[in-house]
Amino acid sequence: xxxxxxxxxxxxxxxxxxxxxxxxxxxxxxxxxxxxxxxxxxxxxxxxxxxxxxxxxxxxxxxxxxxxxxxxxxxxxxxxxxxxxxxxxxxxxxxxxxxxxxxxxxxxxxxxxxxxxxxxxxxxxxxxxxxxxxxxxxxxxxxxxxxxxxxxxxxxxxxxxxxxxxxxxxxxxxxxxxxxxxxxxxxxxxxxxxxxxxxxxxxxxxxxxxxxxxxxxxxxxxxxxxxxxxxxxxxxxxxxxxxxxxxxxxxxxxxxxxxxxxxxxxxxxxxxxxxxxxxxxxxxxxxxxxxxxxxxxxxxxxxxxxxxxxxxxxxxxxxxxxxxxxxxxxxxxxxxxxxxxxxxxxxxxxxx
Amino acid sequence: xxxxxxxxxxxxxxxxxxxxxxxxxxxxxxxxxxxxxxxxxxxxxxxxxxxxxxxxxxxxxxxxxxxxxxxxxxxxxxxxxxxxxxxxxxxxxxxxxxxxxxxxxxxxxxxxxxxxxxxxxxxxxxxxxxxxxxxxxxxxx
Numbered sequence: 407x408x409x410x411x412x413x414x415x416x417x418x419x420x421x422x423x424x425x426x427x428x429x430x431x432x433x434x435x436x437x438x439x440x441x442x443x444x445x446x447x448x449x450x451x452x453x454x455x456x457x458x459x460x461x462x463x464x465x466x467x468x469x470x471x472x473x474x475x476x477x478x479x480x481x482x483x484x485x486x487x488x489x490x491x492x493x494x495x496x497x498x499x500x501x502x503x504x505x506x507x508x509x510x511x512x513x514x515x516x517x518x519x520x521x522x523x524x525x526x527x528x529x530x531x532x533x534x535x536x537x538x539x540x541x542x543x544x545x546x547x548x549x550x551x552x553x554x555x556x557x558x559x560x561x562x563x564x565x566x567x568x569x570x571x572x573x574x575x576x577x578x579x580x581x582x583x584x585x586x587x588x589x590x591x592x593x594x595x596x597x598x599x600x601x602x603x604x605x606x607x608x609x610x611x612x613x614x615x616x617x618x619x620x621x622x623x624x625x626x627x628x629x630x631x632x633x634x635x636x637x638x639x640x641x642x643x644x645x646x647x648x649x650x651x652x653x654x655x656x657x658x659x660x661x662x663x664x665x666x667x668x669x670x671x672x673x674x675x676x677x678x679x680x681x682x683x684x685x686x687x688x689x690x691x692x693x694x695x696x697x698x699x700x701x702x703x704x705x706x707x708x709x710x711x712x713x714x715x716x717x718x719x720x721x722x723x724x725x726x727x728x729x730x731x732x733x734x735x736x737x738x739x740x741x742x743x744x745x746x747x748x749x750x751x752x753x754x755x756x757x758x
Numbered sequence: 759x760x761x762x763x764x765x766x767x768x769x770x771x772x773x774x775x776x777x778x779x780x781x782x783x784x785x786x787x788x789x790x791x792x793x794x795x796x797x798x799x800x801x802x803x804x805x806x807x808x809x810x811x812x813x814x815x816x817x818x819x820x821x822x823x824x825x826x827x828x829x830x831x832x833x834x835x836x837x838x839x840x841x842x843x844x845x846x847x848x849x850x851x852x853x854x855x856x857x858x859x860x861x862x863x864x865x866x867x868x869x870x871x872x873x874x875x876x877x878x879x880x881x882x883x884x885x886x887x888x889x890x891x892x893x894x895x896x897x898x899x
Binding site for chain 1: 773
């Protein structure tokens, strides 16, 4: 190597020039003192879990067969025959659950500390987009297993789309790739799960991180408080995130070993199971659908999501007229209570 | 910190490599029913697909040691040279690979062409006759 390239380090530096000073300046940018607390790493946690999802997902794709005939068998083979297959499948499943929990906690933190307020409204919206994409990845991934519950979950989801006003039938036909749930839909779910959704997530994540850097991390509380002293991102905060990544790997391994990803009955298009259920993060929507006609439920859910996405703009208008308004606390509190109540209600119903 | 990182992600990388490499076959075996022995006659050869997807060429010959007077031998139809499929030539009692003119004797040994030069032979399967039923004993991992 030395004979061919002379000094390899020098050869690489001249072919791949990096401004070391600029890199150091970016890395050691000061961040607010309150980020010293572990709790404030919750924003970086979904990003790390996303990496775990990508790595484990790529590996699972080596064995998964996206065909109604073989999908279930290929998942069973991953779980039962391939070395570390059950472990990797469980890691993929549990990291998706933890990712959604971490994102929800991150959103709650941002909402209740008012970190979405100017100039960070757009970043809140990008974050909402990331959450919706993650939920989409969860739904498509759950469906790929092609077991009874996931098959009928996908069937119901496609039917729910039909209830969307005006374009409902077209949306459902797009997801199904035809009139029935079969090969076309499985191919679409697969492409969305491993291609379209992760690509959009990487784009949104890049914008999200860029905007965090551009606006800086929002300050918290009084500037005179004990933890207001800024500190460099690298190495201090970076090492905190690395330690958290190590802990998450340990925690995911424990979950994978104690509660490995299971496999239900093979999908049967001729027999709907007695109880079908989505993943826990859709319980609230599932319960809502049971309370009112489909179209009313879908429209109100859409309006609710729109309210969450546009809340920074609405809140901005309110605060322009009433600068001391804390209506966001009441609205956020009500939304959390409503979502939790619907989720628990559905969970209790499914348990009985 | 570096040690923890190396241990954690080194172990996980090992898992990933093991996941990607096909599992080694273990020692568990299973009998796969192929057909009735009486359906064969000396010189007759048939190809069977095994549960693993491999193909097995079963050839029937004469034997004075068995009550039925028939002897069976089974080989994978995959040529060990480059994986083409061999077929049985009943006239010469040999197996022939059309890709590079490889020839294997009745006991599966390469006797001409690239397999003979490389000292290769066809993978043999153990066959059992139980009553009138013919079985292949295959490795199931």
